[in-house]
Amino acid sequence: MGLEQTSQKTTSKDCAAKVMETIPLVMRAIRADMRAIGSTTLSVPQFRTLAFLDRNPGTSLSDLAEHLGVTRATASATIERLVQRNYVHRNDHPQERRRVVLKLTEDGLHHLEQARKQTRDRIADLFSDLxxxxxxxxxxxxxxxxxxxxxxxxxxxxxxxxxx
Missing domain, CATH: 1.20.5 (Single alpha-helices involved in coiled-coils or other helix-helix interfaces)
Structure with a gap:
């Protein structure tokens, strides 16, 4: 193995370590800012749920649970709270009786967009001195x-x- 290959492996490993160190830090800061500035009355899993449904309209409860890394029961409870707030439509699948189809409502999309905007503005403030x-x-x-x-x-x- 040549010096270039060793150097490249070390560099990619160092980079991977920085990614694993930095991404969680960024996410913690974003979560803390969202709570502190009141950009949303949603929990982080609820916010992630709305964002997932925005990217995947008509998705199933199983797909959502997998995305969130939780059980179907936990995902179902999250969806129930969002349905009660009129942020999510939950309908039976037309061909599969046991499957549920999930979509954002207009209120849910509006709330998600507002939370994203406030969070983007806060991040932009952090970058303003760069x-x-x-x-x-x-x-x-x-x-x-x-x-x-x-x-x-x-x-x-x-x-x-x-x-x-």
Whole structure:
């Protein structure tokens, strides 16, 4: 193994460690800011639920539970609270009696958009003291990170669909 390969492996491992160290920190800061500024009256799992339903309209309770990393019962309780607030429509699937179809209501979408806007504004405030060059570096790094993970997710979905 040459020096370049060793250096590259070390660099990718160092980068992976930084990602694993940084992403949870960013998420904790976002959650804390959301609670502190009252950008939403939703819990983080409820907010994540609305965001998931926005990206995946008509999804099932099982898909939501998998996304949240919780049981179907926990996901069902979360959905029930959101239905009561008129943020989510829960309907029976037309062909599968035991399946539920979940969609955001207009109120749910509006609330999600408001929470996202307030959170984006707060993050923008955090970046306000950075130079344009620093902001561009962060943006370029995030674009690259997103591309890497999107490719990984797409490949795993393809592999899953092709497996016997």
């Amino acid at each position: 130079t344009q060059e620093q902001i561009l570096q962060i943006e370029e790094g995030l674009i690259l990170l997103k591309q890497v993970f999107e490719q990984t997710v797409e490949q795993r979905q393809t592999d899953y669909l092709e497996s016997p």
